[in-house]
Amino acid sequence: MRTRPVILHLDLDAFFSAVEQLHKPSLRGKPVIVGGTGRRGVVATASYEARKFGVGSAMPIVEARRRCPNAAYLTPRFQAYRAASRVVMGVLAEVSPLIEQVSVDEAYVDLTPTHPGVDVPAVTELAEGIRARIHQVTGLTASIGVGTSKLIAKIGSDLNKPDGLTVVPPGSERELLAGMPVRRLPGIGPATQERLHKFGMHVVGEVAQATEQEIVGILGQAHGRAVHQHALGRDNRELEPERDAKSVSAEETFSRDLTDRRELMEHARRMAERVVGRITKDGLCARTITIKVRSYDFSTITRSFTLDQPTDSLPKVLAGVRQLLDAVEVSDGIRLLGVGVAGLTAFAQTDLLSDLLAEIGDEPDEVLPVKVTEDLPSSKGFGWTAELNDEPADTELTPDWRPGQDVVHAERGAGWVQGAGLGRVTVRFEGPHTGPGPIRTFRSDDPELEVGEPPVW
DNA sequence: TCTGGGGTCCTAGGACCC
DNA sequence: TCTGGGGTCCTAGGACCC
Numbered sequence: 001m002r003t004r005p006v007i008l009h010l011d012l013d014a015f016f017s018a019v020e021q022l023h024k025p026s027l028r029g030k031p032v033i034v035g036g037t038g039r040r041g042v043v044a045t046a047s048y049e050a051r052k053f054g055v056g057s058a059m060p061i062v063e064a065r066r067r068c069p070n071a072a073y074l075t076p077r078f079q080a081y082r083a084a085s086r087v088v089m090g091v092l093a094e095v096s097p098l099i100e101q102v103s104v105d106e107a108y109v110d111l112t113p114t115h116p117g118v119d120v121p122a123v124t125e126l127a128e129g130i131r132a133r134i135h136q137v138t139g140l141t142a143s144i145g146v147g148t149s150k151l152i153a154k155i156g157s158d159l160n161k162p163d164g165l166t167v168v169p170p171g172s173e174r175e176l177l178a179g180m181p182v183r184r185l186p187g188i189g190p191a192t193q194e195r196l197h198k199f200g201m202h203v204v205g206e207v208a209q210a211t212e213q214e215i216v217g218i219l220g221q222a223h224g225r226a227v228h229q230h231a232l233g234r235d236n237r238e239l240e241p242e243r244d245a246k247s248v249s250a251e252e253t254f255s256r257d258l259t260d261r262r263e264l265m266e267h268a269r270r271m272a273e274r275v276v277g278r279i280t281k282d283g284l285c286a287r288t289i290t291i292k293v294r295s296y297d298f299s300t301i302t303r304s305f306t307l308d309q310p311t312d313s314l315p316k317v318l319a320g321v322r323q324l325l326d327a328v329e330v331s332d333g334i335r336l337l338g339v340g341v342a343g344l345t346a347f348a349q350t351d352l353l354s355d356l357l358a359e360i361g362d363e364p365d366e367v368l369p370v371k372v373t374e375d376l377p378s379s380k381g382f383g384w385t386a387e388l389n390d391e392p393a394d395t396e397l398t399p400d401w402r403p404g405q406d407v408v409h410a411e412r413g414a415g416w417v418q419g420a421g422l423g424r425v426t427v428r429f430e431g432p433h434t435g436p437g438p439i440r441t442f443r444s445d446d447p448e449l450e451v452g453e454p455p456v457w
Numbered sequence: 458t459c460t461g462g463g464g465t466c467c468t469a470g471g472a473c474c475c
Numbered sequence: 476t477c478t479g480g481g482g483t484c485c486t487a488g489g490a491c492c493c
Contacts, residue, residue: 252461
């Protein structure tokens, strides 16, 4: 545990609407609501003037209009927000090189590299300086929390919002948290709150008094342990300055539910284009393709599959999306469709092998039935593999054997191999007891490897 | 009230492997 | 015939965050 207040959390106040008010002076002092415009939109950010009317994030825009009809309703302009964000992050970078940007309007700063020995008065002055500097160069207000951990800094930045600062003295963490509703802990949402309530725990102090085993019993291993530690005011997570994206996706809620597959595929194509465009821009390839389908009744499913090789090819992604979508029932009405990729790897696999395969790819697949007429050694753990032109090939065995299944007895085997260019097929049996490598390899011109009619089953 | 869009992490079951 | 144990990968869903 850190003993000095070196972790700082910065949160820009009502960020989207604040940028809008900055750019358009006539909006200043008035309720501003930024969010989706359509019938199914929700509030992204409400200015503090709008919050007085009970408008908050994630509220349906329809409800917001009811509560605050005179607000300015704006669609987000992410370019402007990113530009303002960059300026703010630049200010933080002057304070310490160790920064973790959590989102466009939020970041942690670890002061250890530049101010390892700060105490409460010194860090208070430093943080007020940061807030003043941000306001000076951007006109935006920020709230800052400072403490011995990310947890405490994050809780602190929320305590004096907006335009506020909270420094939590080392040693007072557990006491600070004890009286707070459990929901205030990061990682506790509606579902977890409900679970804890069911066990009679409403404030953080009650969780802290339970044993870790009790909390793990309620919330599961990983979550339970983290929540219990947090309730005790303990958190030794380090900042993670640059994190590589693990997935990229695009989704769209339609203004009316769709039932037409052609229409759905048109939307899917546009989303796939955006997704592939984003990964190729970063020189990435993806192995897993996912679709997300939300029905008229808000029930949501995802379907995915994983390719053998990563790809950045739009046609391949599109073919995968179509295949997944074809297997989903859409006749009752689809409210939302999403397309995503995951399993991202750093560079394109346009290697020699795929080029070679692409060259011979026009050759139609053939099925080559093969049969081994020689007795195999009697030993457990032998498997069947096949190669075509020295590359692993699809292969299957007769129902008595399945691919990879152990060859238990001295038996004869039969199966088939499928692929293009069957001129040089190799069928190989190998097992763990013979050391690495094949113990017996049959080639297509071996008399023991019979080539015949496709097996019938 | 009738619920966006972009992510992350965790869990659980089944397949498969050793 | 009754039936192991651990590890990894894949898929699906859920909770959570901003």
